[in-house]
């Protein structure tokens with residue numbers, strides 16, 4: 073080990089055989105990106121359940137807390153999922169940040185390049201850098217909150233967060249950033265690794281259609297939470313329990 | 329457009345060429361834009377327009393041409409923001425106002441003239457872009473080994489590269505990272521990888537392009553593919569190399 077370190081320090085690391093880690097890093101960067109982007113779509117499906125009504129969203133929440141399996145809620149199950157996503161997220165950020173313009177010269181060069189060329193795919197990449205940088209902070213804060221307070225997810229709890237806690241602008245910016253970033257990222261994956269028998273124009277059309285769909289769905293969802301939060305503002309902090317669950321609980325004589 | 333213009337039997341546009349001028353041998357001079365005006369002619373290329381300017385208006389204007397037929401790759405320049413071959417660009421496909429600048433990335437000689445050849449040679453040496461055949465006893469009495477015509481066609485497709493440098497000038501990664509191999513380098517590696525006479529394996533190619541100055545540095549912005557004047561299939565070739573080189577890490 074010490075010898076190896078000495079060889080690296082002398083700048084001779086790649087002299088016998090080139091390191092295989094750049095290949096693995098590239099695969100990991102793409103696979104973590106793929107996982108996160110697909111997870112974000114699934115995630116949108118879960119949160120958008122509010123559009124079907126409060127009890128639908130409550131059911132999804134309780135599903136993740138294991139209520140329907142164990143007859144009791146374990147919010148730490150949610151923390152486990154959040155923890156795993158956070159690990160992938162940190163891994164992706166670490167790998168992707170290698171591609172950032174890292175000094176003023178590089179930054180100036182890529183900006184001038186995009187302005188002169190007006191080339192769509194190159195400009196989209198700059199958007200990916202902007203939105204990725206934003207997500208560094210926004211998604212970290214969101215994951216932190218969901219990891220430590222997983223019990224605060226629910227039709228009323230989440231709506232109160234949007235309205236009474238005033239966090240809706242935070243979620244609005246994060247929604248725009250994540251949908252743009254993930255959509256561009258998925259498109260880039262297809263051209264980066266190859267997608268059989270599809271032209272770039274077709275792939276890009278599909279990408280914009282999907283981004284548009286998830287943005288509309290996301291905005292509608294955000295509006296739904298804000299509306300519930302507004303109507304619930306006098307009782308902020310109270311939790312939602314569907315009528316049938318209240319009755320059932322009363323029947324069995326336990327709390328939840 | 330005036331009535332008189334329309335009445336003329338053949339109407340020629342009045343072109344305005346804005347040229348980015350700078351000569352590093354005169355460091356006192358600052359990079360600046362200079363405007364030239366010229367009457368358009370039938371099938372006028374940028375090569376013809378620039379030559380006319382140099383002959384009749386300004387003999388100090390510097391730019392490169394050799395073949396005038398899109399073969400030598402010397403005349404690439406930034407035309408309205410995109411790298412193109414000046415000899416293959418018809419003025420009638422451009423607006424009245426044309427902005428010309430030298431290719432970025434490469435060493436500037438002066439005005440529109442850049443030294444692409446020096447970089448291309450360095451790239452060739454670095455990537456060893458020549459046939460690596462195992463030393464074999466050559467038996468001149470035997471018939472040469474045959475090559476499948478389809479394969480020969482595929483190799484030829486990549487051999488059409490004229491080393492003009494357009495792909496490098498269009499590449500955002502190369503603008504940020506001077507040591508990036510670029511699409512022309514990937515096209516060469518892909519060409520020798522296809523060739524059954526070259527005995528190198530993916531392990532050998534990984535030594536050449538298996539890092540962030542090579543194929544893993546490419547961010548798939550694909551401007552290279554969009555500007556290549558020879559329409560090389562750069563997108564699919566780079567993706568193919570990426571898959572092969574990534575497999576080396578498994």
Ligand code: HEM
Nearest residue numbers: 101102105106108109112165168204207208254257258547
């Ligand atoms: C800290 C937060 C993040 C940062 C800094 C970040 C940064 C980046 C950057 C710079 C790229 C471009 C890499 C390249 O061109 O080679 C990228 C790619 C990508 N990102 Fe992110 N990202 C973040 C979070 C996310 C999230 C939350 C998602 C899910 C929606 C995601 C999905 C993707 C995908 C699918 C790609 C394409 C993968 C690839 O090109 O290999 N990223 N990211």
Ligand code: SF4
Nearest residue numbers: 489490492493495556
């Ligand atoms: S790949 Fe195309 S753009 Fe690049 S040097 Fe060759 S011919 Fe020019």
Ligand code: SF4
Nearest residue numbers: 499546547549550552
């Ligand atoms: S795909 Fe983009 S980053 Fe890769 S070589 Fe082409 S222009 Fe450069």
Ligand code: FES
Nearest residue numbers: 396398401403415
């Ligand atoms: S002069 Fe040879 S390619 Fe234009």
